[in-house]
Amino acid sequence: MDFYAILDQILPLLRQRVTYQALQRQFHLDETALNDLKAELLYAYPQVREDPGRGLVVSGDVGPAAAVEALPHGALRGSAGP
Secondary structure, eight states, X not given: OOHHHHHHHHHHHTTSOEEHHHHHHHHTOXXXXXXXXXXXXXXXXXXXXXXXXXXXXXXXXXXXXXXXHTSOTTTTSOTTOO
């Protein structure tokens, strides 16, 4: 399965605590893929934090709308200016 397709499926699961073992089992991830997804989630979604050695915990919404709202005003515009 595509990396971002897996990421899209993981986001709804983050409405609760999610263990690394559950993610590995559900998506058949090896350690490298799990670490890549974890890095992406922690970087792209500041609401997600790590419970070291256990899994991921969320405070707030991690849906696409929340991610866009968290961007600075004008961040989605091109660099060419107004």
